[in-house]
Amino acid sequence: MSDTFDLVVIGGGPGGYVAAIRAAQLGLKTACIDKRPTLGGTCLNVGCIPSKALLQSSHQLETAQHAMAAHGVEIKGVKANLTTMMQRKQEVVQGLTQGIAFLFKKNKVTHLMGSGTIVDSSHVQVTAADGSVQTLTTENILIASGSEVATLPGLEIDEKHIISSTGALALDKVPKKMVVIGAGVIGLELGSVWRRLGAEVTVVEFLDGILPGMDGEIRKTAQRTLSKQGMHFKLGTKVTAASVLKNGVKLTMEPVKGGEAEERQADVVLVAVGRRPYTQGLGLENIGVTLDERGFIPVDHDRQTTCAGVFAIGDVIGGAMLAHKAEEEGSAVAEALAGQVAHVNYDAIPAVVYTHPEIASVGQSEESLTAAGIPYKVGKFPFMANSRARAIGDAEGFVKILAHATSDAILGAHIIGPAAGDLIAEIVLAMECDISAEDIARTCHAHPGLGEAVKEAALAVDKRAIHA
Ligand code: FAD
Ligand code: NAI
Numbered sequence: 028m029s030d031t032f033d034l035v036v037i038g039g040g041p042g043g044y045v046a047a048i049r050a051a052q053l054g055l056k057t058a059c060i061d062k063r064p065t066l067g068g069t070c071l072n073v074g075c076i077p078s079k080a081l082l083q084s085s086h087q088l089e090t091a092q093h094a095m096a097a098h099g100v101e102i103k104g105v106k107a108n109l110t111t112m113m114q115r116k117q118e119v120v121q122g123l124t125q126g127i128a129f130l131f132k133k134n135k136v137t138h139l140m141g142s143g144t145i146v147d148s149s150h151v152q153v154t155a156a157d158g159s160v161q162t163l164t165t166e167n168i169l170i171a172s173g174s175e176v177a178t179l180p181g182l183e184i185d186e187k188h189i190i191s192s193t194g195a196l197a198l199d200k201v202p203k204k205m206v207v208i209g210a211g212v213i214g215l216e217l218g219s220v221w222r223r224l225g226a227e228v229t230v231v232e233f234l235d236g237i238l239p240g241m242d243g244e245i246r247k248t249a250q251r252t253l254s255k256q257g258m259h260f261k262l263g264t265k266v267t268a269a270s271v272l273k274n275g276v277k278l279t280m281e282p283v284k285g286g287e288a289e290e291r292q293a294d295v296v297l298v299a300v301g302r303r304p305y306t307q308g309l310g311l312e313n314i315g316v317t318l319d320e321r322g323f324i325p326v327d328h329d330r331q332t333t334c335a336g337v338f339a340i341g342d343v344i345g346g347a348m349l350a351h352k353a354e355e356e357g358s359a360v361a362e363a364l365a366g367q368v369a370h371v372n373y374d375a376i377p378a379v380v381y382t383h384p385e386i387a388s389v390g391q392s393e394e395s396l397t398a399a400g401i402p403y404k405v406g407k408f409p410f411m412a413n414s415r416a417r418a419i420g421d422a423e424g425f426v427k428i429l430a431h432a433t434s435d436a437i438l439g440a441h442i443i444g445p446a447a448g449d450l451i452a453e454i455v456l457a458m459e460c461d462i463s464a465e466d467i468a469r470t471c472h473a474h475p476g477l478g479e480a481v482k483e484a485a486l487a488v489d490k491r492a493i494h495a
Contacts, residue, residue, distance in 0.1 A: 032058045034364060035151045035165040037143035037309065040068020042341030042353030043171030044127050049358045051134040053365035058163060059136055060143035060153050065124035066131070069173050069342075070350040073193045076123055078216055080116040081196065082381050085223035089383075097420060107224055109201065116196070139163075145170075145310040148336045152310075167336050169360055170324060171353065172309060174302040174342035179208065182269045182298055188276045189269060189296045192217060201225045202294035206278060208266055209299035210237035212380050215253065217297060219382050222258050229259040229291070231266060231280060233300075238380065242392035242441040244427065249386055249443060252423060256383075269296065304343045321345065329369075330360050352376050375458040379448035384424045387451035390439030390458060391429060402432035406464060406488030408480050410444040412495045415475040421445040426484035428454065428464055435463035435488070446477050453481055464488040 034050045036043045039061030047059040065072060091105045131138045141155040145168060153161045176191040178184055186194035195217040201224045207214040210232035222228040230237070237250050237260065250260060261280070267288065268279040276296045281288040304322045311317070311324070314334040319325050323345035330338050338360045341353030355376075359369035380386040396403045406428040410416040424444025430437050440454040457467055467485035472478045486492045 030161065030163050032056050032137070032163060032165040034058075034167045034169060034361070035060065035143070035163050036169045036171055037145075037151065038068060038171035038173055038341070038343075039063070039066040039127070039138070040171060040173050040341065040353065041070045041350040042173070042357045043068065043169065044131075044357075045354040046169055046171060046340065046357030046361045047136045048130055048134050049361035050364060051136045053361060053367075055361070055365060057136050058139055058165075059131070060139045060141060060151070062140070062142045062156075064140060065121075066127035066138065067120075067124045068171075071120060071124050071127070073196060075350050077116050077120050077196045078192070078213075078220070079381055080119045081112065081220045082216060084112045084115060085220045086383055089223045094420065107201075109199070109224070113197065113199075142308055144308055145313055145337070148314055148334050167338065167364055169357075170309060170332070170337065170339040170343060171341045171357065172305050172343050173353075174348060175305045176298070177301045177303045178298060179266065179300060182208075182266070182296070184298060185271070188271050188294075189298065191298055195221070195297050198295065203227065204275075204293045205229070205295045205297060206231060206276075206291065206293040207297045207299055209301070210234075210260065210262070211239070211299060211301065212378075213299035214297070215249075215258075215380060215382050217299070218258055219253070219256075222256065226295075227259070228257075229261060229293075231261045231264050231278075233263070233265050233283060235263050237262070238386070240392075241378075241386070241388055242427070242439070243394050245386060245388065245441045245443050248424065249380075249382070252384065252443070253382065302342065302348055304345065306343060319345075329363055330356055346373065347376055347378065349376065349378060372459055375455050377448075377451045377455050379451065381448065384421070384444045385442075385447035387442045387447035388440070389451055389455050390437070392439060392441065393429065396429060396438060401438065403429050403438055404432050404435075404464075404488050405429060406484045406486065406492070408483035408487050408492055408495055410477075410480055412483070413475075413477060413480040415477050416445055416480070418475060419445065426450070426480045428467075428481075428484045428488055430464040430488045435465050436461065437464055437467075440484075442481075444477075444480070450477055450481055453478065 033055035034057045036047045036059040047057050050057045141153040144152045151163045192213045205226040205228045207218045207230045210230045218228045263283045266280045275294045316332045324339040340356035342348045355371045362369040377389040409425045410422045416422040427441045429439040464485045472482045483492045
């Protein structure tokens with residue numbers, strides 16, 4: 028194998044592996060280095076995929092326990108088999124990570140297992156687990172090293188009693204009491220998994236509401252719905268200390284605005300207070316790249332670092348820490364290197380929380396539009412008035428479309444309800460293609476379909492929804 032490449036990618040997560048495949052498709056001789064034994068990065072190995080596998084399994088359990096009887100399907104003796112659930116999750120992960128390895132072979136991307144360190148702008152050293160070192164020569168380097176779990180002072184993650192999302196994807200028994208620190212995406216998704224499996228889950232959040240940054244009405248509805256399902260919330264509260272006992276953890280917490288401290292015991296504490304960029308061992312000092320104040324790698328409009336020929340994408344450059352955002356950036360860098368025009372529309376990146384009901388969002392919220400002084404109209408439609416949602420027995424929530432008051436351009440959309448994560452795609456496409464709420468309203472949607480709720484919300488922008 029020749030060690031000279033057009034592009035060397037460090038990191039085989041959604042950003043890195045997509046960039047590598049796209050670059051190879053475009054004729055660039057490409058290598059991708061990852062220190063994990065399997066490709067797919069955080070997302071496939073310990074993130075998006077295993078969490079969604081467990082969310083689905085635990086949802087099936089809850090459906091069998093509580094929702095099937097209403098359909099006239101009676102199931103007796105329903106119980107969870109955690110070992111099978113975990114095995115299934117692992118099989119899903121294995122199938123998909125192997126799938127990336129297959130795609131690498133198919134596209135002739137060289138996969139190197141080891142730690143990548145930049146020596147200078149045209150050399151990358153790869154150190155394998157057995158200590159052997161190989162140096163690659165390359166025209167361009169792409170850093171896609173991702174992120175790692177952020178921790179809190181005084182809380183040492185042991186992945187047994189005090190766990191991160193990685194530990195929460197692999198518990199071998201259902202804890203009786205679980206405290207989740209952080210009511211963000213991970214806290215609500217993995218909190219839902221373990222609540223459905225039987226844990227008493229309390230989510231402690233620093234701020235006064237859950238899911239900061241999302242549309243206010245969605246946040247309130249989500250909190251109400253999750254509370255109804257049995258998830259407990261302690262908002263405006265900070266954890267100040269934790270001590271691991273023989274069989275669990277003792278937490279000390281106090282109101283953010285001041286007041287008496289409170290102690291609480293839990294079998295397991297999940298720390299879900301965000302993620303931070305991962306840049307250890309990259310050798311950035313060798314190319315004069317310095318991190319910003321939050322530890323991210325600064326890049327320009329073309330995702331080029333301060334060192335010519337060295338690019339960075341995904342979680343390590345900040346912005347939305349989402350797999351699909353990293354993928355878009357990966358493709359953009361590869362296409363630009365191959366001489367194509369590349370563009371990522373950061374105003375049209377969807378975000379989905381895979382609780383039940385799902386929560387999906389794109390673009391501006393009512394709060395951000397108000398703060399920016401942008402005049403807008405709201406079109407809202409409840410799933411209770413959607414015939415498909417009623418027929419499937421999953422009619423909680425609504426679709427909300429925010430359109431510019433005069434141009435009718437779609438500025439944002441927020442959905443809580445069945446298949447929200449898939450329904451949002453239509454609105455993302457509308458925003459990407461600059462079509463208006465009126466265009467969605469005039470588009471024929473199949474009946475009976477959940478998509479009709481999107482059409483009705485678009486009609487509601489102009490106060491002419493039919494079924495509400
Ligand atoms: P990563 O996926 O983190 O990949 C970086 C890779 O680089 C890693 O494999 C690492 O081993 C490797 N690496 C780092 N440094 C080096 C080096 N020096 N040499 C060699 N290799 C190196 N996002 C979504 O969009 N949808 C979801 O449903 C979702 N669910 C999530 C659930 C959980 C529990 C978590 C933790 C995250 C979730 N995310 C989700 C976020 C998503 O995983 C990340 O946004 C995404 O993985 C970022 O991709 P990336 O390519 O930038 O980095
Ligand atoms: P997050 O940023 O979504 O939420 C962290 C929460 O913790 C916030 O509500 C914050 O106010 C709170 N918090 C911070 N410090 C605290 C403290 N000291 N005490 C109590 N609360 C505190 O981060 P999270 O959930 O860890 O997720 C990390 C990243 O992974 C996110 O950026 C997200 O985009 C991504 N992710 C995406 C998923 C998806 O797309 N479905 C699923 C899971 C993760």
